[in-house]
Each structure stands twice: as structure tokens, then as C-alpha cells.
Amino acid sequence: KAGVTQTPRYLIKTRGQQVTLSCSPISGHRSVSWYQQTPGQGLQFLFEYFSETQRNKGNFPGRFSGRQFSNSRSEMNVSTLELGDSALYLCASSSADRAEAFFGQGTRLTVV
Amino acid sequence: ELKVEQNPLFLSMQEGKNYTIYCNYSTTSDRLYWYRQDPGKSLESLFVLLSNGAVKQEGRLMASLDTKARLSTLHITAAVHDLSATYFCAVGYGGATNKLIFGTGTLLAVQP
Numbered sequence: 001k002a003g004v005t006q007t008p009r010y011l012i013k014t015r016g017q018q019v020t021l022s023c024s025p026i027s028g029h030r031s032v033s034w035y036q037q038t039p040g041q042g043l044q045f046l047f048e049y050f051s052e053t054q055r056n057k058g059n060f061p062g063r064f065s066g067r068q069f070s071n072s073r074s075e076m077n078v079s080t081l082e083l084g085d086s087a088l089y090l091c092a093s094s095s096a097d098r099a100e101a102f103f104g105q106g107t108r109l110t111v112v
Numbered sequence: 113e114l115k116v117e118q119n120p121l122f123l124s125m126q127e128g129k130n131y132t133i134y135c136n137y138s139t140t141s142d143r144l145y146w147y148r149q150d151p152g153k154s155l156e157s158l159f160v161l162l163s164n165g166a167v168k169q170e171g172r173l174m175a176s177l178d179t180k181a182r183l184s185t186l187h188i189t190a191a192v193h194d195l196s197a198t199y200f201c202a203v204g205y206g207g208a209t210n211k212l213i214f215g216t217g218t219l220l221a222v223q224p
Contacts, residue, residue, distance in 0.1 A: 031210045043200065043214035056211045090154060094210045098143055098162075101202075101210055103155040 002027065004093050004104035012110045018079040021107045025072050025093030032074040033101065034066060037088040046089075049074055081111045114139050116203050118215030125191050126223050133218045135184040135201035143204040144184045145212065146175050148197045155200065159186075191222045 005024040013019050025032050034046040045058040049068035066076040072093075078085055088108050092101040115138040125131050135144070143162050147155040159168045161177035161184060168175050172195065174187045184201055198219045202212040 033210055033212070035212075035214075042216050043202075045211050045213065048209060048211050050208075050210075056205075056209050058211075092155075092210075092212075097208045097210065098204060099210070100157055100160045101145070101212060102157060103147075105154045 004091055004102055006089075006091050006104035006107050008107060009105060010108050010110075012112060013081050015081055015083060015111055017081050018077060019081060019109060020075055020077045021089055021091075021109075023074045023076075023091030023093075023104060025074070025091075026095070026102055029093035029095050029102075030072050031094040031097070031099075032068055032072065033092045033094070034074070034076050035090045035092065036060075037090060037106075038086075043090075046076065078109075083111050085109065086111045114141070114203060114205065114213045116201060116213050116215040118201055118218055120218060121216060122219045122221075124221045124223060125188075127192055128190050130190065131188050133186040133188075133199055133201075133220075135186070135203075135215050137182050137203045137213075140179070140182075141203045141206065142179055144177050145202045145204070146173075146184075146186055147200045147202065149200065149217070150197050158199075188220070191220075193222045193224060196220055196222045 031050045033048040048056040068074045088106045090106045091104045117136045146158040159175040164179040166177045172189045198217045200217045201215045
């Protein structure tokens with residue numbers, strides 16, 4: 001059974017640009033959550049999608065957005081990139097509410 | 113706002129010794145997760161604790177949950193070098209959501 005797949009694995013972007021990250025959950029999982037991991041702030045919740053609907057959003061500016069498609073694949077977008085957006089972005093999928101969350105390998109974003 | 117405190121932040125221990133990592137959280141929750149992260153890698157699920165008094169063991173690691181005290185522990189028995197990693201606890205919100213709030217992580221270094 002394939003795990004959670006995130007693409008790309010690495011990205012280098014310039015300040016002011018925008019970026020789109022992709023996450024394919026485990027087959028059959030309808031819940032996808034996104035987290036940002038930085039050395040200073042640790043692991044922070046960005047948002048959660050379930051059946052194409054955003055159920056929860058963390059305390060991030062509106063530059064951070066996401067969506068989920070009918071096949072449960074999810075994308076997150078960050079516009080007008082700032083240096084502080086450099087981080088490891090992790091996606092997790094779950095089979096049901098309150099179930100175990102399985103994480104992808106992450107996308108390491110570097111903003112220069 | 114749910115807050116999760118983990119201690120210690122850093123733990124250096126010798127092979128063969130025992131130690132415990134503590135995870136305290138601020139509001140009621142009935143589910144807690146432990147993850148392991150190796151440098152540059154994603155999060156590996158270790159334990160899912162879903163009820164008061166739950167205890168789970170895998171190899172040299174044992175996790176427990178006391179929902180009344182809002183406390184979970186991860187006990188390491190007879191540590192070996194392969195256990196060196198960062199360990200995170202994560203607490204789930206109530207209701208229909210898979211949103212997790214993570215602790216700060218404990219960097220475990222097992223010295224030969």
C-alpha cells in the first residue's frame with residue numbers, strides 16, 4: 001500500500017514568488033492536513049481538508065491557502081513568499097476522524 | 113487554545129539506561145500520538161493512545177496516557193544508539209477533526 005506522497009521534495013524560490021505543493025494521501029483516506037515545521041516554531045498546523053472542504057485552519061496569514069480535489073489529493077499554495085516561509089511542509093492523511101495520521105516525506109522549501 | 117508541553121527538550125543518555133519523556137497538555141483530549149523524526153526525515157508514527165489508562169509497548173519504548181492528569185509519558189528501557197532521534201507528542205482536538213497540536217519535541221541522543 002503506497003504511503004503519503006508529496007511533491008516536489010525540494011524547492012528553491014525567490015522572495016515575492018508563489019509556490020504550489022502537492023500531496024497525494026493514502027488510497028481511501030479522505031482527510032488531509034498540512035503542517036509547517038521550522039527550527040524556531042516547531043510543528044504548526046496549517047489547515048485540514050475533508051471531502052474537498054476545509055474543516056480547520058491554523059493561525060497563518062491569508063497568503064497560505066489550500067484545496068482538495070475529488071480524488072482527495074490536496075495542494076497548498078503560498079503567495080508572495082517571504083524568507084520566513086522557508087520550512088519543511090508536511091502533509092498527513094487519515095482514514096477517518098480521530099484516526100492515526102500518516103505523514104509524507106515533506107517538501108523542503110527554501111526562500112532566497 | 114490547546115497547548116502541549118514536552119520535556120525535556122534535550123536528553124543525552126548512555127546505552128543501557130532508562131528514561132522517561134513527559135508530555136503535558138492544557139485542555140481535555142482523549143487522543144494522543146507519539147511520533148519519531150530522524151534528521152531530515154518525516155514523522156514516523158509510534159503510538160496512538162485513545163483512552164484513559166492506555167498503555168502501548170513496542171520494543172524498548174512504552175507509552176501511556178492519563179487523561180485526567182492530561183499527561184502522557186514515553187518510557188525508554190535500556191536505550192540503544194538506534195533510538196537516537198527527535199520524539200514528538202501530539203494531541204488531538206475533540207470533535208470531527210484530525211487537527212493535531214504538537215509538543216516541542218525531545219531530542220534524544222544515546223551515547224555508546
